[in-house]
Amino acid sequence: MSTSAPDAHVIDHFFSAPSARQDRWRQLHTVARAWAKGAEKRRVVEAALDEVGVIEEFHAFPGQQLMTALRERLQSDDAGGFAPLAQRISLATITGNYKHDAKEWQAIDASLAEPADLLPSSLGDAQPHRPYFELLVLTPAPAARWPHIAAEFRRLRRPEDAFVYEAVLVGSLEDAICAAVINPDIAAVAIYEGFALKSRHDAPVLRNVLAAQQPTLAKADDADVALRLAATLKQTRPDLDLYLLSDRKVERLAGDPRAAMIRRVMYQIEEPLELHLSVLEGIKARFETPFFDNLKLYAQRPIATFHALPIARGKSVFRSPWIRDMGQFYGLNLFLAESSATTGGLDSLLEPTGTIKRAQDMAARAFGADHVFFVTNGTSTSNKMVLQALIAPGDIVILDRNCHKSHHYGLMLCGAQPFYVDAFPMAEFSMYGAVPLRTIKQALLDLKAEGRLYRVKMVDLTNCTFDGHIYNTRRVMEECLAIKPDLIFLWDEAWFGFARWSPFLRPRTAMGAAADIEAWMKDPGSLTQYERQHAELGAKPSTEALLDTRLVPDPRAIRLRVYQTNSTHKSMSAIRQGSMVLVRDVDFHTVEAQFHEAVFTHASTSPNQQLIASLDVARRQMELEGYGLVMNAIEIALDIRREVNTHPLISKYFSIVGADGMVPKEYRTSGFTDFLTPGLRWDDQLRSMREDEFCLDPTRMTLVCGTAGFDGTGFKGLLAAEYNIQVNKTSRNSVLLQSNINNTRSDVALLISVLLKISNGIETRLQHGGEEARRTLAARVQSLMKDVPDLPDFSRFHETFRGDAGKATPEGDIRTAFFAAYAPEQCEYVGIDSPECDRRLREGPEMVSANFVIPYPPGFPIMVPGQVVTEETITFMRKLDVKEIHGYEKAKGLKLLRADALMHGRGTNVLEAGRKKPRAA
Template identity: 70%
Template structure:
C-alpha cells in the first residue's frame, strides 16, 4: 500500500532498534494518545499508529485483533479508548504479562487485577507458568482470511501442552524475512506453498537485500528457497514445510535438510502442532541439568570425599550455617563426587554430559563441543597441546591471551609471532592484518618450512572489539597451505553465533560458509580461473595483493573455536566451550582426549556444568532477542555519551572509524551510528571489510577528562558501583551483554554527567592555574604516550636452524632456562648497564614472560632479545601490575654464559665405582 511506504522504510531500516526501540515506539503512541484525549492534536497519534502498525504485523502480540481495535477506535474518533487500549498494550509488552494473562489479549479493560510476575523467585511467590513463544505461518491465503486461520491454530491448544504459542501470519517471502529479523519471540516457522515474493510495504532497503540474495522474480518465492534463507539468518528456528504436491519427493530432496519435517497439505494439522511443541522441547531439554535436578531430590547416602554434598556438614554447624542459608539447600543437594547413579563423567562422558555437549554442538554450528570448567585459558591450552607437537610452527598473534603462549611451552611448539596494527594513541593493539599472515606463510614456504607450519592462532574478537573477516583469512591461508589448522580464541565473542549480522564473522559461521562453498561446483571454476590469471610461480608481491581462492578439492577444513561461555552467556564463571569442525579429527581424537586428561579437573563443579547446559538452552530459545538487546544497549550508550553536550566535552566512545584504520574498512563504513547507516550498509561492511568493530564493545576515552584508565576504573567501582573489565593508559572498556537493561544505561550516563559536571566546576573555580594543570594532565595521557613495542626476535640459541626470513623460536627452551638459577641474572630497569648492553652488547635475553596490565599482552617472552623500544616502553609505564617483573630485583635475563652453552652436549655423569 502506498501510504505504508514511508513508515515501512523508517521502521524496517532501523534493524539496530531492538526490543527497547519497539517499547519506545509504543511509549510515543501512548503519549500521542494522551495528548489527543486531552484535546490536543490528533494527527500525531494517527501518524504514530500508522508507523507502528507496519512492524507490529510481524509480532504475535498485540496481534491482528488488538491492532484492529486500535485502528477502529481511531477511525471512530474515540480518543479515550485509544489512550486506554494503547496504554494497556504498552504495559503488557513492557512487563511481558501477555505471556501469562489472557486478559491482556482482550480489547476491553476487564480490570481483573492480574499483576505480572516480575520478581525473582526468591523475592515473592511465583506461580507455575508455561513458556511462551510464537510461530510464523507463511501462507498464500488472502489476508482477509487470516483471522479465521489464526482462530483455527489457537483451537489446537491443549491444557497438557508444555508450552503455549501464538501464530503470526504473513503472505510473502519478504514479509517472512522481516518477521524473522524483527520478532525475537519466534521459535518455529510453518511454510505453506503459494505465497508471493514481495512485501505489502515498499521499503527500498528491503529491496536491496532481496536483490543481493538474487530474489527478483516471483518464481523465487519457493518454500524451499525461503527455508534456506530463514535457516541462514535464524538457524535456531525449527522449519516445517506444508505441500499439496509430491511430498515424498520433496522430503527426499537433499536441499530439504534444513527442514525439520515435511507435511502433506493440512491432513495432519494436529501432528504439525505436536511437532512444533516437540521441536521446542528438544531445545528446552537440558540433559545434565534436568538429571541433576532429579538427583538432588533423591535420598542419597554419601560415602565419598565430598563432605559438603547433601549439606549436612553445613546446616548442622553453628559456625558455617550462614553459607547454607545464603546459597540455599539445592546447591548442596546437587553436589557429588560420584559419576554414577545417573550422573556422568566430564573426562569420559557417555550419558547426559555427552548429550548436553551434542546439543551445544548443534547450537554453535560445530561437529562437536567440549565443556570446559577451568575457563577458556584451559580450552586454549587443551587445543594447542592436542594439535601441536615439539618442533611444529604456529603463526600466533603476539598480543593474544597468555594461555596461548603457555600452550606453546607445554606443547614444545615454536611460535612464529605476527604483529597486530598498533593504536599508539590509546596504548592498544588492533588485530593482525591478513597481509602480515600471508607474508609469514610465504616466507616459511620460501625457507622450506611450510610443512612445519601447522596452525594459525588468532583472537577473534580482540579485547577491544576488533573482529576478523574469518572466512577471508581462512580461505586465503588455505590457498597457500590447504591443511592448516585454525584456532580462533573467541572468548569474548560466543554470543555472536546468535546474531545474523555477526555470525558470519565467527569461526564456526565462516567454516560452515566455506564448507557450503566447497560443495558448489562453481568453486572449482573460480579457483581455476584465478590460477590461469596468476600463471605459474606468481611473485609474492602479486599473491599479497590478490584475494586468493583456495582449491576446494585440496582443502582439509580444520577449525577450532574456544569461547568463554561465562563472558557472554548465562554460565557460571570459568564455564567455557571448545567447538570443533575438523574433517581430520579422527587423526587427533586420541591426543585430544589426552589433552583433556591433562588439563581437566577430575572433580569438576556440577553447578558449572549445569550452567553450560542451561546457557545453551537459553541462547537457542531466546538468544536472538537477547543479543539484539545487547547491541541496542550499546548503541544507546554510544549515542548518549557522544551527543550529550556536557559529557562529550570530556568523554567519548570511539567509533569504528577511530578503532579500525581506513585501509581495513574497504566498504567505506565509518560507524554504526553515522548518518545514513542502516542494516544494509552495515551488512556490506561485515561481508567485505578486513576488520569490523564489535558493536557491544565500547572504548570510552577518559584521558580527555584527566583520568588514566586504571584510576577511572577504580573511581567507577568505589564511588558508583559500576564495574568495567579492561583499561588502557587513557581509556576503559565498557561492554554490553545479554544481562544489561536500559536502566543500566541511564545509571552510567548519569554518573558520567556527574563526573563531567565536577570537572567543569573545578576548572571554573580553579581559574587559570587549574586549567593549565588539567591541560598538562590531558596532554600527558593523550599525547605523551609511549610507542608500542613490537616483538623483536628469539635469540639464536633458541632458533636452531631457523632461516633468515622466518622467526619462530623454541619458547619451551627459553621458558625452562629460567629454572636454572645459576644461568640467570637480574638487572634493574634503570641500571645504566641496560643501556650499555643495548648499545654495545651482549644481548639482553628475557628469561620469562613480562606482561603489564594494561595493556595485557606480553612485551617479553622467554628467549626473546630485548630491544631499546621495549625498555623505553617499560620505563614509561605507570601501571601497578606487571606479571613476571619484580621492580626490586629487575629484569630476569638469561646469562651470556648460559646462552653460550645452549646446544652443546652436557658432560656425562661420572660412573659409580662398583662395590668391592
C-alpha cells in the same frame, strides 16, 4: 509505511527493532494522553498509530482485536477510551505480561470483543507460566481468514502442552523475512506453498538485499521458492524450526537435499494437529537440558555419601553453627546437587557417555560444530587442550604476539616454535588491533621460501580481540589454505561466543566461516574460480603477486580443520570459568585420541557439577531466545555510543571511539565509518561485515577517559568505588565498556548519569580553580593522550633459542628458554631504570628475557622467554604507569638469562647446561 517518514526503514533496521517497537508504543501513549487532555490533535495520534500498525503485523500481540479497538476509538473521537488502552498495550509489550495473562489480549469494552475462540484464553490454563513463543505462518490464504487460522491453532492447545504459542500470519516472502528479523519471539516457521513474493508494505532496504535473488525466485516454482526462503531464514536465524506444508508430492520434496534444513515436510491437507504437535516437539528438543535436568532429579533423591566431598548434601554446612550462613546464602539445592561420584545416574566430564555427552552434542548442534567439549577451568585451559592435542615439539605455529597468555604458555608446554606476528598498533590508546592478513601470508610465504612450510601446523589468532576487532575469518582461512591446504586454525573467541546468534556477526565466527567454506567447496563453481586464478597467476607467481591477490584455495586439496574456544561465561548465562571447545575438523578422527589425552592432562578430575549444568542451560537459553538477547545487547551498545557522543557536556570530556578510529582505513574497503554515521542503514553494516578485512564488534566500546584527565586504571577504580559500575579492561587513557545479554536500558541510564556527574564535577573544579586548574587538566590530558609510548613489536629470539629455524624467519624455541630460567645460577636481574640497563642496550652483551613480562594494561606479553630485550621495549616499560606487571619485580628488575650462560651458536642446550651437577668441593 511511507518512505517520507522519519524512520522510514524501521522494519529493516535490524539493531533496534525490539526497543524501537516499545518506544513507538510509548510515543503513542504519550500523544494519546495529550489528546485526551486537549493538548494534541487527533491526526497526530492517527499518525502515531499508523506507524505502530505496520510493525505490529509481525507480532502476535496486541493482535487484531486490540488494534481494531484502538482504531475504532480513534475514529469515534473517544480520546478517554483510547489513551488507557494504548497505555495498557504499551505496558504489556514492555513487561511481557501478555505471554501468560489472557486478560491482556482483551479490549476493555466487552462489546468490541471477538468471539471467544479468537482470543488466546487458554494462555493461563493449568500452567500459567509455561514458556511462550510465536509461530510464524506464511500462508496464501486471504488476510480476512488470518484471525480464524490463528484461532484454529489456539483450539489445538491442551493443558498437558509444555509450551504455549501464538501464530503470526503473513502472506508474502518479504513479510516472512521481515517478521523473522524484527520479532525475536518467533521460534518456528510454518511455510504453506502458494504465498506471494512482495510485501504489502514499503521495505526498500529489504528489497535491496533481496534484489539479486528476486528474478530467480520469480521464475521458480512454488517448491523452489519455499526452499529458497527456508535457506534465507536459516541463514538469518539458524535457531528457527522450519516446517514446509505442500499439497503436492511431499515424498519427493522431502527427498530434496535442499530440504535437509527443514525439520519436517508435511502434506498441508492433513490434520493440523500434526503440525501443532511437531512444533511443540521441536521446541522441546531445544528446551531439553540433559545434564541439568538429570542433576535436578539427582538432588531430589535421598543419598548417603561415602566419598570425598563432605559438602555434598549440605549436612556439614546446615548443622554447623559456624558456617550455616553459607548454606543460607547459597540455598540447599546447591549442596544437594553436589557429588564427586560419576555413577548413580551422573556422568563423567572426562569420559562422558550419558547426559554430559548428550548435552555436548546438543551444544554442537546449536553452535554449528561437529563436536563440543565442555571445559570447567576457563578458556585458558581450553586453549592449552587444543594446542597440546594438535601441536608436537618442533611444530611451527603462527601466533598473534599479543594474544592471551594461555596461548604462549600452551606452546611452551608443547615445545612448539612460535612464529610471532604483530597486529597493527594503536599507540594513541596503548593497544594493538588485529594481525593484517598480508602479515600472515608473508609469514607463510617466507617459511615456504625457507623450505620450512611443511613444519607449519597452525595459525592461532584471537577473534574478536579484547577491544572488539573482528577478523574476516573466512578470507583469512581461504587465503592461508591457498598457500598450505592442511593448516589447522585455532580461533580464540573467548569474548565472541554470543555472535552465533547474530546474522551480522555469525559469518565472522570460526564455525560460521567454516560452514560457508564447506558450502563453497561443494559448489562446482569453486573449482572454476580456483582454476581461473591459477591460470592468471601462472605456475610460479611472485611473492608480491601472491600478497596482492585475494587467493582462492584449491577446493580439492583443502583439509578444513577449524577449532574455536569460547568463554561461555563471558557472554552467555554460564557460571564463571565455563568454557567450550568447538570442533569442525575433517581429520578429527586422526587426533581424537590425543585430544582426549589433552583433556585428561588439563581437566580437573573433580569438575564442578553446577558449572557443567550452567553450560547446558546457557545453550538452551541461546537456542530459544539468543537472537533477541543479542539484538538487545547490540541496541544497548548503540544507545551508549549515541548518548555519550552527542551529549553536550559529557562529550566535552568523554567519547566512544568509532569504527573509523579503531580500524584503519585500509582495512575498511567498504567505506564504513561508524555505527552511528548519519544516514547509515543496516545493509551498509552488512556490506562491511561481508567485505572488510576487519570490522568492529558493536557491543565493545572504547570509552576515552584521558580527555577528562583520568588514566584507565584510575577511572576504572573510580567507577567501581564511587558509583557501583564495574568494567574490566583498561588502557593508558581508556576503559572498555561491554554490553551483553544481561544489560538493560536502566544500566545505560545509570552509566550516562554517572558520566554526567563526573563531567559536572570537572566543570565545577575548573570554574573554582581558575587558570591554574585548567593548566593542570591540560597537562594531564597532554600526558595521557599525546605523550604516549610507542608500542614495542616482537624483537627476535636470541640465537641460542633459534634451534633449526630458517635464516630469514623469526621462529624460536620458547620452551628451552623458559626452563633454562629454572636454574638460578643462569639468571640475573637488571633494573629498567639502572645505568647498567642503558649500558647493556648500548654496548651489550644482549639482555635476554628469562620469562614472560605482561603489563596490565594492556595485557599482552611485551617479552617472552628467549626474546632479546630492545630499547623500544625498555622505553615502553619506563613510560608505563600501571601497577600490575606480571613477570616483573620492581625491586629486583628484569629477570634475564645470564650472558655467560648463553652460547651464540644455535643448538646449544642451555637447559641441559643448567642441569649439570655442581662441582665437588
